[in-house]
Amino acid sequence: MRLYLIGAGVIARTHAEAAAKLPVTAELRVADPSPAALEAFAERFPDALRFADAEAMLAAEPPREDDIVIVATPPFAHLEPVKLALRSGRHVLCEKPLAMNDAEAEEMLRVAGECGRKLGCCSVRFKGMAHMEAVKRVLRSGALGDVYHATFAHKSERSRAGIEYQPASRWFLDKSKSGGGILIDWGPYDFATLIDVLDPAEIEFGGAWTRRPVTEADPADVVFDVETHAGAYMTFRGAGEPVRVHYERASCAHGEACGRAEIEGTRGAVRWHPFDSKQPVYIRYDKGGSIVEEQVETGPRGDLTIFDNPLFHFWAELQNGESLSNTGRRAVDHFRCLSAFYACAETGQKQTVAIAGAKGERA
Numbered sequence: 174m175r176l177y178l179i180g181a182g183v184i185a186r187t188h189a190e191a192a193a194k195l196p197v198t199a200e201l202r203v204a205d206p207s208p209a210a211l212e213a214f215a216e217r218f219p220d221a222l223r224f225a226d227a228e229a230m231l232a233a234e235p236p237r238e239d240d241i242v243i244v245a246t247p248p249f250a251h252l253e254p255v256k257l258a259l260r261s262g263r264h265v266l267c268e269k270p271l272a273m274n275d276a277e278a279e280e281m282l283r284v285a286g287e288c289g290r291k292l293g294c295c296s297v298r299f300k301g302m303a304h305m306e307a308v309k310r311v312l313r314s315g316a317l318g319d320v321y322h323a324t325f326a327h328k329s330e331r332s333r334a335g336i337e338y339q340p341a342s343r344w345f346l347d348k349s350k351s352g353g354g355i356l357i358d359w360g361p362y363d364f365a366t367l368i369d370v371l372d373p374a375e376i377e378f379g380g381a382w383t384r385r386p387v388t389e390a391d392p393a394d395v396v397f398d399v400e401t402h403a404g405a406y407m408t409f410r411g412a413g414e415p416v417r418v419h420y421e422r423a424s425c426a427h428g429e430a431c432g433r434a435e436i437e438g439t440r441g442a443v444r445w446h447p448f449d450s451k452q453p454v455y456i457r458y459d460k461g462g463s464i465v466e467e468q469v470e471t472g473p474r475g476d477l478t479i480f481d482n483p484l485f486h487f488w489a490e491l492q493n494g495e496s497l498s499n500t501g502r503r504a505v506d507h508f509r510c511l512s513a514f515y516a517c518a519e520t521g522q523k524q525t526v527a528i529a530g531a532k533g534e535r536a
């Protein structure tokens with residue numbers, strides 16, 4: 174297969190490494206207007222064909238059915254490369270967040286439909302990990318009874334993208350370039366994870382908020398208008414009882430750092446760390462009136478890393494027609510959760526998002 178990378182920055186390099194692990198040979202092509210980015214990429218992947226311009230790269234040879242284009246540019250530069258790549262006759266996997274807003278996401282989906290090509294989103298990095306599959310098995314087993322509540326809270330005290338993390342990429346701090354802050358950056362993974370586990374047909378955002386706590390390291394010389402702390406109260410509605418979800422995410426907060434994912438039912442609870450596959454999964458239930466906590470058997474950790482998963486899931490989708498990939502309507506519905514979250518926080522009004530199933534169908 175041929176893998177075309179649009180953008181040669183930090184994440185493009187991880188996709189190129191993933192491509193080397195595919196069971197087929199992957200020929201690399203990469204386009205970036207920055208000579209420095211192209212040069213740094215070439216040091217790691219000297220065989221990659223390099224282009225200053227994505228359009229020239231895609232026009233240089235006719236498309237083949239197994240070509241994949243990954244759009245690995247900052248969010249403000251996702252829409253045009255995605256459309257260009259789809260119109261070149263190739264399947265497209267776009268970095269998260271899929272788009273800057275719902276209209277862009279819907280436009281991508283429309284163009285994918287017109288071109289008969291698949292559109293996927295890289296928000297699936299944590300899907301398919303052994304510990305995540307173990308959590309799903311616990312839920313499907315019925316061991317928790319009627320599932321009614323989930324807590325999903327991940328707070329860092331100081332890990333802002335563009336400041337403490339990857340300080341060279343200041344675009345993370347500017348909403349007109351990034352689309353938002355911690356929610357748009359980590360929300361795609363959080364919603365992909367929660368939807369994978371709870372399988373809702375609809376999510377209602379009952380209340381939401383976003384804030385940017387002040388620190389003495391806040392940059393004054395660049396635009397910095399994104400939130401670094403966000404929370405919501407949601408109801409996930411699907412086949413069973415509605416599940417109320419308390420959600421919190423922070424890349425900067427003055428409260429204590431924490432990482433907690435827990436789902437509770439009438440007969441038990443499951444607790445795990447979605448973003449650290451080395452941490453155990455626990456099931457908790459009652460025995461004789463007291464809590465018993467047991468570690469769940471997760472099986473061996475796979476060979477793939479979170480950075481391999483987006484390409485592997487998308488490639489599997491092209492091979493088999495189904496996978497853990499988020500493609501088509503499902504990718505857009507996941508993105509709409511982020512917009513609905515912001516809309517709820519800004520207006521104080523409830524928002525509801527329909528979520529397409531794994532095959533793209535809505536209930």
Ligand SMILES: NC(=O)c1ccc[n+]([C@@H]2O[C@H](COP(=O)([O-])OP(=O)(O)OC[C@H]3O[C@@H](n4cnc5c(N)ncnc54)[C@H](O)[C@@H]3O)[C@@H](O)[C@H]2O)c1
Pocket residue numbers: 179180181182183184185204205206207210227245246247248250254268269270339342358
């Ligand atoms: N850095 C991470 O840890 C990380 C992790 C997961 C996902 N992502 C996502 O990956 C995307 C890129 O992030 P990054 O960290 O690699 O950014 P980066 O700043 O390291 O690199 C972005 C690259 O895109 C290039 N670029 C900009 N416009 C372009 C265009 N029109 N055509 C071709 N190249 C263009 C820039 O020159 C730059 O080299 C973002 O959507 C981000 O959310 C990043």
